[in-house]
Amino acid sequence: MKKEKNEGKIKSVLNLSEQLISYLAMIFLVVMIIIVSTTVFTRYTINFTFRWTDEVALLMMIWFGFLGMALGVKQSVHLSIEFFMSLFPEKYQGYIYKIENILVGVFGWYLVKYGWQLFSRSITTVLPATQWSRGLLFIALPISGAFILIYSIFQFFGILENKSSIVDQSALEEDNEILEEGN
């Protein structure tokens, strides 16, 4: 009873983190579009280009990319080649997903550890246009890595579902049908 209640709490915290990340990512996306299109606008209306625009937009692109990577783990949207494993008997499928959780977790850990190192050593150098710290390029790595690690740990223990393990089979069958009809 108590265990389930705790799991429920953890799950809602993790879902909240997913919400936060995705809103943050959306904001970056919108700001990128605004920055780049405004650059075009000011270039022609007042014959003026801000120096920092490309750099800031790119920075957001990087943050956005790595946040998206973590989000992809939570939502299990990352692309994989299903074919070979779908030939395996059903009963082994669960183990394969556990291995996936472990490996993706290792990837997250690597991002945390070495992303942080990279961040700390580049913190004193500056980006050319904004003169902001070059560390900003890398700050998203440990953050995204930490979420990837956390999500895969909870997926491993079954507290979060690995969604790809649920939708897979039906999606595959559906695709098979479509293809067979097509041929």
Next chain:
Amino acid sequence: EMTLRLADNQPEGYPTVVGAKEFARLVEERTDGRIEVEVYPGGILGDESSTIEQVQFGAIDFVRTSITPMANFEPAMNVLSLPYLYPSEEYMFQVLFSEVGEGVLDGLRDAGIVGLTWYDSGARSFYTADTKVTSPEDLEGLRIRVQESQLMMDMVEALGASPTPIAWGEVYSALQTGVVDAGENNYPGWYYNSHHEVAPNFVEDAHNRIPELIIMSEITWNKLDEEDQEIIKQAAVDSTEVQREAWDKRTEEAKELAVEEGATITTLNAEQKQAFQDKVKGLYPKYSEGYEDLLDSILNFEMEE
């Protein structure tokens, strides 16, 4: 028994790569093959700032780079690339290989980088799509493509034009479609990227000479004994001669071929050059702040015959 790796963002056959290969040859010869240097041209290990970072954390051992990105680590580098700073190429190299240049290289140590030697990359000048330029007034209002460098942007602005940073790979299209009206580079940069096809008017104002350099990872440097350190430093310095020859040859070739293919080259007399210089002198205080002594020692350098 030891393989070191050198990255260069220019393709095989480019003068800097020729120099780097000479460096590799000298190191191998003088260590009797104990140390081998592999050259990775064409930017296959990353762009300049990325490979410099790799040198800092020791993933690769050397990079041939322009000094522009180095200014992010050592602001004194900015002073070396001030516009119209050196009266001639020979003057510049004497400064760089004197205590003045060595002092700047030492400043890189804090960033985990050992500066080894200086390479030539000629003088940069403007080239335009339509306008013929002989005075700063002709540049007024033109959109000029520059690198992402504060100094270059300020310089173009001081000349009355509007600096437009555009990624190197997009410059050709930008010139062709008129996103920018002009670019600036040395002769080989202009010709071998086919920019002369879309911006055929080259005006040799030689606004700045931005030398290049070979840097080494301090992590690798500390792994070597003193004797090998000595050999590597000397081999790098000695390779500069071969690199400069290759550069001069390349420049002559680029000039000839560009003219043959219909581009025009305008040279300026002393008086016309002075007009350009006067416009940008205002940048000196800003970019030498804290490095006034360095600027003075360059301006008052006594050349040897």
Next chain:
Amino acid sequence: MDPAVILLLGSFLLMLFIRIPIAFSLGLSTMLTALYLDLSPMVVVQQMVSGINSFSLMAIPFFIIAGEIMGQGGISDRLIRFSNVIIGWMRGGLAMVNILASMFFGGISGSSVADVSSIGSIMIPMMEQKGYDKDYSINVTITSSVQGIIIPPSHNMIIYSLAAGGGISVAKLFLGGIVPGVLLGIALMILSYAIAVKRDYPREEKVSFKEALKITRDSLFGLFTAVIIIGGVTTGVFTATESAAVAAVYAFIITFFVYRDIPISKFVDILRNSLSTLAMVIAIIATSSAFAWMMSYLQVPGMITETLLNLSENPIIIMLIVNLILLFLGTIMDMAPLILIATPILLPVVRSIGMDPITFGVVMMLNLGVGLLTPPVGSTLFVGCSIGNAPIEKIAKSLMPFYAVLVIMVLLLSFVPGLTLWLPNFLMG
């Protein structure tokens, strides 16, 4: 062979095999190899950042969002109705529209991935809605996007000219790509038409002239998106990336302030949808960049090339081998690094058997373009599959006839130099 190379490729393939997501397989095998080589582990994460740190790449999220807005907000619907008026009487009419769109639009973006993200996000759902099979819609979209690489302007051609050490005219290269690009489009149209007839895709009913006028008028705002992108880039108003941002803003305004089919609150859903597509695309771009760095570091491309070139001295066989090398390398690496690596190695070889560098440039682009459509590393294929929401191996299998057309084009261009040289020689002497 270097054990590190075996480790890199072996662990990558093994992980792919056990269904580890492609992005993580690429990243983890690179990390493992870095640890084995005792390389500074930071280089892997650094290269992941470098992979995304590109202004041109930003066009991808922008185009995907523009496409999503157009798809959900009614612009696409109107465009379908309009294209039906124009070409709906023909079987597979939407496939023709798709290919034509890539000829014009993909030519502008210069990137087949950007082409698939933009045209694909609009056309694939559109085609499915009209009763085309999923595999067919994706196949047509991704193969026709290869036109974008060879029809000018193409930033990859500029990279090629640079990698060749200069002396190859970019203008001539651009001109050299036009005829092959258009030919490829026609070949794909014929194939698409044949499949459409075989699968008995519906043709649309003819509409009255009055109805046609109304549909055309109604779709004008949507059509203007294309005018913005193509007109803007060719006249130098903006770069391809900027055009993508402007197109997104324009689609936003038209959807929410002119057509008003859906409420503005839907915009969050639109962003959320784009987010999951982008999450996987950008993850793969990041880790494949680290993977490519490791391949270069281990000098894999040079090794492969050397081995294969030692096989013969016959010019025709050498030409075939060169094509094979490019096709093969293209399947495991992305374009820009490959052009930089392969050009200095292969150009002297093909020059020695009398091939013109312009021809070789176009042939190389096409080869590498095919590589973008094949697993295990094929960004165009991946983006197409994620937009179309279909499994990669299924699509790759159904692509066979399309691969055949592309390979025939590669051979045709390699052995009939006139196709690439006639136009540049005619116009530039």
